[in-house]
Amino acid sequence: MNRRSTTVDLGIAVLALALSLGVLAADGLGTPDASVRHLDALGVLLTAVTALPLAARRQAPMTVCLVTFAASGLLYWLGYGFDLPLGPGIAIFTLGMAYGGAPRPWRRRLAMQVALAFAPVLGLAYLVRGADVGAILVPELLGVALVAATLWLAGDRARMRRERIDELEEQARRAGREAERERRLAVAEERTRIARELHDSAGHAINVILVQAGAARLLHERDPEGSRRAITAIEDVARGTIGEIDRLVRALRDDGPVPPAPADPSALADLVERHRAGGLSIAAEIPAPVRALPHGVAWAAYRILQEALTNAARHGQGSADVAVLFARDAVDITVTNPAATVRSIGGGHGIVGMRERATLLGGTLDAAAEHGTFRLHAHLPHGQPA
Template sequence: MTLLFGRRARLRWLHLIIGGALLMPYFLVGLVVVGSYRPGVNLFSAPSNQLTAFAYALPLVAITALFAPARPLSVATARALCGIPRDRPLADGPARTWQARVRTAGWYTLHLALGGVISGMTLALTPFAVGVTVLPFFETVRDSRALDLPQALDRPWILALAPFAGLAMLIALAGCAAAAGALLAHRAPVLLGPTPDDRLAAAERRAADLAVRNRLARELHDSVGHALSAVTLQAGAARRVLDSDPEFVREALVAIEETTRRTVGELDSVLGLLRSGEEHGASAATSPALDALDGLLERCGVPVSCAVRGDPGTIPAAVSREAYRIVQEGLSNVLRHCGHGAQVKLRIAVHGEELEIAMDNPLPERPPVVRPGGGRGLRGIAERAVLLGGRTEAGPHDEDDVWRLSALLPLRTPGQENR
C-alpha cells in the first residue's frame, strides 16, 4: 500500500494534478477549435469531442515548452514532487540549445498529457467510486440520478459487493496515478537531465571558478605572504638587538609600519578580484607593477643589486603586474630561507618579444624546513608564467653555487588583453 498511498506516491499524484491544471488552458483552446467546425454541438456531451480537443492541445503544449524558461520551471517541480534519485541529476538553468529544448518539450508534453488523464480520472472516478462504496448503506444514493445506476444493482448480493467494487476502483485509480508518476520519475533524468552542451558549460564554469580561486590564492600568497615574511624577520632581528642597538630597532619598527600599511592597500586590491565589472577593473589598475619595483627592493629586507635592460615601457600592463609578483615571491623565498644577510642579484631584460627575469641568491646553509601546506610560492610563480604563455625554472645552479629563479614571459600573448 505504500507504493500506492505513501508520501512519494501522494507527491507524484499532486505533480500529475498540477500537470492537469496546466493542461486546462490548452484543452479549452482545443475545444474552441473543435467548436469552430462543429457548431451547435455540446462539446462536453461526446467523449470524441473531448479526445479531439485533447489531441489539439498537446502540440500547443510542446510549442510552449520550446521557450528557454520552461526547463527550470519543470526541473524545480520535478525535483520537489517526483522523487528522482539523487544519483540521476537534472539540468540547471534555461535550455540554451535546440536539443535541450526538444527534450524539455517532450517532458512537458508527457507531464501535461499524463496529468490531464489522471486529473480527469480523479475528478470523475473518485465521486463515483465513493458513491458505489456507500451504496448499500444509503437508499437515497441508490435512487440518485447522479450515479445513473441500473435497476439490477438493487439485488442484495450485488449491493453487498458494491463497497468492494468502489474500493477496487479507488485502488485502481491510485495504481494508475502511481504508474504514471513512476513513468515521469523514470523519464525526468533523460528529458530534463544535462545535455552534452550543458555538461561542457558546467565544466567551463567550474574551470573559471577554479581559475578565479587560484588567482586569488596567488595574489594573497605573494602580497600578504611577502609582507608577513618581511615583518616576521624584521621583528625577530629587532628583538635580538633590542638592548644593544635601539636605532636599528627604531628603523625596524618604521619598516614594519610601512610594510603593513602598504599591505593593507594591496589586500584591498586583491579582494577586489572577487568583484566584477568596473570594480574588478579598478582593482587590476591599482595592483603593483614593475614601475613600483624600486620601492619593493628598498623595503624587501635584503640587499639587492638590480640590472634592467631594454625599455620597461614596452611591457604590457598585465605582464608587468605578473612580473612584479614573481620578483616579490622570489624575494620572499630569499628572506624565508636565507635571512637578511643574503646578497641577491636581480636581472630584468626585454629581449624582442620576451621579458626575462633572473634572480640569484646564495644557497642556504641548511636545507629549508618543510612547512605543512608550504611550497605554494614556486607553484604560484609557475602558474603565473603559464597563464601568460611563459615558463619558469627554479633550483640550485651548481656552476655559480647559487639558487636561481628564472622566468621568461612573452610580451604579446594571443588573446591577452592589456588590462
C-alpha cells in the first residue's frame, strides 16, 4: 500500500472519531435522552477504539471489523448515546471491498457473516441492558442488519469498479507497449532497408573509384588533363559517398534480398506515370532537378513518394496532387489526396518508415488529415552532389 492510501485511511479514522465524539457529547442524535450516559473518559476511550483502527482497514479488514464491533457493543451496553456507529459502518464497507471477490467461497461467506454479525452484537448489548425484545430487537436490529448488508454490497460494488478501472489501465499500458514495440519494429525494418541501399550505393561508388583510378594511372603521362579529370571524379564520388555514409551509418544491416528501385530523380515522373496507369488520377508538378542529388537523398525521395501514392491509392478516393521542389540544398515533396480516414501503409508502418527515412537524412516528414484531406510533406536536405 502506498503512502497516499495510508494518509487517506488515517484521515478517515480521525474524521470518524471526531464525528462520533460529537454525537456522544450531544447524548445522541435528536432530542437528548435523560437516561443516556454522559460522555466521560471511558466513553472517549471506547469511541477511539471504534474509529482509530480504521487507519489499518486495508491491511486487516476482518480484524478491524471485530474490534470496532466489540467497542460499539460496549458503548451500547454501558448506555452511551452512540447513535451513529461510523467506525463499524466503514469497517463493513471495507470488508465488502476486501472479500467480496475472494477466490475461495468459504472466505467470502465468512466475511459476509462477520459483517452481518454487527446486528447480533448490538442485540446482545441491548439484552444485557434489559431492553424490550419486541420494541428493540425486532425493528431496530432488523434495520441494522439491512444497513450492514447494504454496506457490504456497496463495498463489493466499489471493489468491482476498482478492478475494472485497474483492468482498463493495464489494457491501456499494454496497448501502449504494443504500439511502441510496433513502432520500433517499423523503424528497425526501415533502417535495414536503408542500410541495404547504402551498401549498394557504396559498392557502386567504389566501382566508379576503381575505374577512374585505373584511367588516371593509364593517362598520367600521355593525357595529363584526362588524368586530372579522373582524379577529380574520384574526389567527388568519394566525398559524396562519405557524406551519405555519415548520414545513414546508424541503420542496421540485413542480408535478405531486396527488389531494386531506381534512384535517379527523373524516376519520380516514371513513378507517377505508373500510378496513373494503375487508375489513380494525379496532378503532378515535378520540375527537373537543379543539381545532381546524393544517392541516399534520391532513394529517400523515391521511396517516400512511392509510399505516399500507394497510401492515396489504397485509402483515398482515386486522386492525388503531387508537388516536388528541387532546391539547391534540399528536396521538398508534397502529396495531398482526399480521404475520410487515414491509415498507415504496411500494417501501420508506412508513415513511420517514411518519417525514419527523412530523419536519418536530417530532414522532416509531416502527415496529417484535416477536413477530409490527407497531406504529406517531406523535407530532405542535402549538401553534396552525388
